[in-house]
Amino acid sequence: MSTPSEPDLSAIVGERRRLINLAYRLLGSLAEAEDAVQETYTRWYAMSRQQQEAIASPGAWLTTVAGRVCLDVLGSARARRERYVGTWIPEPLPDRAEWISGRVGDGRAEPGDPADRITLDESVNMAFLVVLEAMTPAERVAFVLHDVFRYPFAEIADIVGRTPAACRQLASSGRRRIRAARIPTAPAAGQAGLVRHFKEAWESRNIEALVGLLDPDATMTADGGGLVGTVLRPVEGGKSIAQYLIHIADKAPGLELLEHTVNGRPGLVARRAGVPVTVAAFDITDGRIVRIWAVRNPEKLRAWIEDGQIAVRDGGPVGGPCRGTP
Known part of the structure; x- marks a missing residue:
């Protein structure tokens, strides 16, 4: 028999795939994305049950926290990548059909947890990710959240710590960078x-x-x-x-x-x-x-x-x- 907490726990855990997808696009690194999502869940479970129940939309809360964590990581990552030996390229990902528990399998294994998979679309092709690397942290967060994940600027403002109008300008600047780079769209x-x-x-x-x-x-x-x-x-x-x-x-x-x-x-x-x-x-x-x-x-x-x-x-x-x- 299900306990009252089980549906809530299932809904919270069910956000993991979306958060991983978001964090990978924001950070360009699967390892850093996994760490950011882990930190997000750590903060959730650090709250008391009363604090958790007071949150009207756990999914929105998790997204906000994950976005802020990624924003902090991006800030420190810029300094680390300046010391990187050679050119830093985003972490490459295999095809979704080959993704087995975070690794490429031999085709005989059972698929891993779908929550651990990255949804592959035009927003993760290498040319797109490389252009994202040229954006400022705030610009990247605003652009990805709005243009890729369709979040309203009012919610993005809460994550970035700027006004909705400023976030609109950040996303617009990111959009111009993408257009200038002429990202390929051919099949x-x-x-x-x-x-x-x-x-x-x-x-x-x-x-x-x-x-x-x-x-x-x-x-x-x-x-x-x-x-x-x-x-x-x-x-x-x-x-x-x-x-x-x-x-x-x-x-x-x-x-x-x-x-x-x-x-x-x-x-x-x-x-x-x-x-x-x-x-x-x-x-x-x-x-x-x-x-x-x-x-x-x-x-x-x-x-x-x-x-x-x-x-x-x-x-x-x-x-x-x-x-x-x-």
Whole structure:
């Protein structure tokens, strides 16, 4: 027989998925998002039962607290990322179908708690998240809460500590940044073939094919966090990127390169001895690759690992480069 507290507890716990989705978009890091949500629940359970019952909308309370926690994290994160070795890139996420209890499984495991999954849509593609990183903390919170999660400015004002009119201006500024960045909106399905051709050209050391797939002004950025070797500055120009990739491929024979969905878009995963060591996301415009983000920092790849393995799809793995990859 249910006790009176059970429905309330279920409703509170049921907010977790929405809070994780919000926190990931605000912070660009799954680990930090999980910590922020944990802190939010810690504050809820630290209250007395009378204090909890006095809250008219627990969901709204949790959102407000999570937003404030993320705002504080963003403030401190800006200072930490200034000391970061190389370029900081948001943490890449696997496809929702591959998400097993916070990790990529082998397709045989039962799905994990749906509350732990990130909903993949255009607001988590890598190009979008990278633009969010350029926003001020308040601007990012106001924009994400209003334009992505459709919260009214009156509620956002309570989180950010500014007037609704000021929050409207913050969101408008964030919107201009997004428009200026020309975030791609083409269907992801049409990009899978181009990523596959890129993989094949890289594996076959075909520099002419790589140059043809890359925009002349393309940029490749890598994130090793100082924990693994990688190029510290962006590689600019399609020809330079192709030459760099061929150089890396020659130094890393016999390794696997797999096609996977990365933040809702076609991407690639390189692995050594079954362990993912690089996850690459792509920005594709007008049939050419204009940006490559290669995440090598092992602390950002935990969502891709399950007992040292990664899910294999589309006929299995194909040999390719890994060590020393960007």
